[in-house]
Amino acid sequence: MGKTVAHISFYTPWERKRIARIVFALLLGALVWSFFSNTLLHQLQKPVIKFPYVDPTYWIMHYLGIPELITGNFVMACTFDTALFASCILSFMYPEKRLYCWSFIILYFIYFITFNTFGTHHTNHKIGFLFIAIPFTVADYKSFNFLWQGLRYFLLFAYADAFLWKLFRLSWLHPDQGLLIMKKNVAAFLYFEPNTLQAGLYRWSLQHPAWVNGAYLVGMLLEGLFIVGFFTRKFDHYLFILSILLPVGFYLMADANFFEFLILNLTLINFHKLFVRAQ
Amino acid sequence: MKGTFLYQVWQHNRKLCYILTAFTMLTVCGNLLGDEVTPFFVWGMYSEKEKPVQQYEILKTTINDSTVVNVYDYYTTDTRFYLYSPLAYYKKIEDNNNVDPTVSFLQSKLHQHYDKIDFLERSFSNTGPQQQAFLDWYARYLQQVTNIPVHSLRMEVIKAHYTDQNLVTDTVHLFATWEKP
Known part of the structure; x- marks a missing residue:
C-alpha cells in the first residue's frame, strides 16, 4: 500500500467526535430515506422469495432463520427498526460510546443482508453505510485514524477493482459494450416514461452509439485513476469529484443506483482544513 | 517499506494489522476466484461482455x-x-x-x-x-x-x-x- 500515510496528520479525539456526528447524521438521513422508500423491515410485508445466491454469508443468515424471523413478525420487525434507529441516534449523540456503534453495525449488517436477499439482488451500494461506522468502534484515536485510512483504501480499491475487472475481461474491446448495457437497463424506462427528457437522451444515444460506447470507456478510465490514490493523497480532491461523477454516470447510463456508496467519499476529505475554516 | 500503511499499523497495533491484512487477503482471494462472500466484495460491475439481444x-x-x-x-x-x-x-x-x-x-x-x-x-x-x-x-x-x-x-x-x-x-x-x- 502507498507511502502516503507518512504524510497524514492524525485527527484528534475532538475531530473524531465531530466526524462521527457527520457520519451518523448522514446514516440517520439514509434510514429516514429507507422509511420513505418503504424498505424498512417492518414495511416489507413479510416477504417470501429470497435470493441468497452463492454467498455463504447469506446461507448462514438463512440457515439461522434471521431474515425470516425478523420480517415474518410485524412486532419483531418494528422492534428491529426501532433498535436500528435508536443505535444510530445514540451513536450520533454519544460518539464515544462504542457499544452504540457496535449495535448499529450489527443491526445494519442484518438489515443489509435482509434488504438484499428479499430484494432478490445483491446490491453493494449500501456497504458504505456499514463500513463507515467501523472506525468509531475502537477506543484510541490512533486506531481510529488507521481504520479511517483503511476505509479510504477500501474506496480506492472498489473503483480500481472495477477498472481492473473491465480491463482483464477485455469488455472494453467488446463491440457496443456501452450501448448494450444501456439498452438492457433502460428498456423499462423507455417503455414507462417515453415522454421525458431522460428518455429523449436515451433515444438520442441510440442514434449516436459512439457517444455511449465512448462514455463506457471514459468511465472505465476514470475508475482506473483511483489507483493513483494508493500512492499519494495529493489528488484526493479530484478523486472526490470523480467519485461523485461516476455514480451520476452509472445512473444515467445504466439506471443503476450507486449514490449510497458516496458516504465513503468522506475519507477523501481533509477534515483538518474543513474544521479550521468552520471555526 | 517503513512508510507503508500496513507497516505503520503493525507498529501501532499488531492485532489491528492482522485484521486489516486478513480482510485485504480475503478480498483479493475473492476477486481472483471471482466469488463474492459478504463482506469481501468483488467490484466487477459491467465488466461482463454484453451479448446482443433481439428482444x-x-x-x-x-x-x-x-x-x-x-x-x-x-x-x-x-x-x-x-x-x-x-x-x-x-x-x-x-x-x-x-x-x-x-x-x-x-x-x-x-x-x-x-x-x-x-x-x-x-x-x-x-x-x-x-x-x-x-x-x-x-x-x-x-x-x-x-x-x-x-x-x-x-x-x-x-x-x-x-x-x-x-x-x-x-x-x-x-x-x-x-x-x-
Missing part, C-alpha cells in the same frame, strides 16, 4: 384492472428495486420449470457433489410454498407502496426490440394473475 423483456403490473404500476413514479430507487426485482426473480423461477435458478446453477457447477450441500438447500433456494405465497406478498407490498387497496393483479410480459431510434413493443402476454381470496 428485451419488461414486466408490467396492473392493479384492479385499472392502475398500471409505473416504478418510475416512485422517486427512490430502493422502492423501484423492491417493486421490480422480486417479480423478475419470481418469473425467472417460473421460466426455469419452477426450480430456483440458484439450484440449477449449483447443480451445473457441483454435479454429483451437490448432494453434499443438499441439507442446506432450504437456506439458499425457494421452494414451492414460497413461490405460491409470492403473489400474496406482492399484493401486500403494492398496497403498502401505492396506498391503493389491491383486489386483483395482472402481470404481463412485454417483449420489445430496439430500432436505431427507439424501443418498439412486439408482444404483450399475461404471465400471472392474482385475485384477493
Whole structure:
C-alpha cells in the first residue's frame, strides 16, 4: 500500500467526535430515506422469495432463520427498526460510546443482508453505510485514524477493482459494450416514461452509439485513476469529484443506483482544513 | 517499506494489522476466484461482455384492472428495486420449470457433489410454498407502496426490440394473475 500515510496528520479525539456526528447524521438521513422508500423491515410485508445466491454469508443468515424471523413478525420487525434507529441516534449523540456503534453495525449488517436477499439482488451500494461506522468502534484515536485510512483504501480499491475487472475481461474491446448495457437497463424506462427528457437522451444515444460506447470507456478510465490514490493523497480532491461523477454516470447510463456508496467519499476529505475554516 | 500503511499499523497495533491484512487477503482471494462472500466484495460491475439481444423483456403490473404500476413514479430507487426485482426473480423461477435458478446453477457447477450441500438447500433456494405465497406478498407490498387497496393483479410480459431510434413493443402476454381470496 502507498507511502502516503507518512504524510497524514492524525485527527484528534475532538475531530473524531465531530466526524462521527457527520457520519451518523448522514446514516440517520439514509434510514429516514429507507422509511420513505418503504424498505424498512417492518414495511416489507413479510416477504417470501429470497435470493441468497452463492454467498455463504447469506446461507448462514438463512440457515439461522434471521431474515425470516425478523420480517415474518410485524412486532419483531418494528422492534428491529426501532433498535436500528435508536443505535444510530445514540451513536450520533454519544460518539464515544462504542457499544452504540457496535449495535448499529450489527443491526445494519442484518438489515443489509435482509434488504438484499428479499430484494432478490445483491446490491453493494449500501456497504458504505456499514463500513463507515467501523472506525468509531475502537477506543484510541490512533486506531481510529488507521481504520479511517483503511476505509479510504477500501474506496480506492472498489473503483480500481472495477477498472481492473473491465480491463482483464477485455469488455472494453467488446463491440457496443456501452450501448448494450444501456439498452438492457433502460428498456423499462423507455417503455414507462417515453415522454421525458431522460428518455429523449436515451433515444438520442441510440442514434449516436459512439457517444455511449465512448462514455463506457471514459468511465472505465476514470475508475482506473483511483489507483493513483494508493500512492499519494495529493489528488484526493479530484478523486472526490470523480467519485461523485461516476455514480451520476452509472445512473444515467445504466439506471443503476450507486449514490449510497458516496458516504465513503468522506475519507477523501481533509477534515483538518474543513474544521479550521468552520471555526 | 517503513512508510507503508500496513507497516505503520503493525507498529501501532499488531492485532489491528492482522485484521486489516486478513480482510485485504480475503478480498483479493475473492476477486481472483471471482466469488463474492459478504463482506469481501468483488467490484466487477459491467465488466461482463454484453451479448446482443433481439428482444428485451419488461414486466408490467396492473392493479384492479385499472392502475398500471409505473416504478418510475416512485422517486427512490430502493422502492423501484423492491417493486421490480422480486417479480423478475419470481418469473425467472417460473421460466426455469419452477426450480430456483440458484439450484440449477449449483447443480451445473457441483454435479454429483451437490448432494453434499443438499441439507442446506432450504437456506439458499425457494421452494414451492414460497413461490405460491409470492403473489400474496406482492399484493401486500403494492398496497403498502401505492396506498391503493389491491383486489386483483395482472402481470404481463412485454417483449420489445430496439430500432436505431427507439424501443418498439412486439408482444404483450399475461404471465400471472392474482385475485384477493
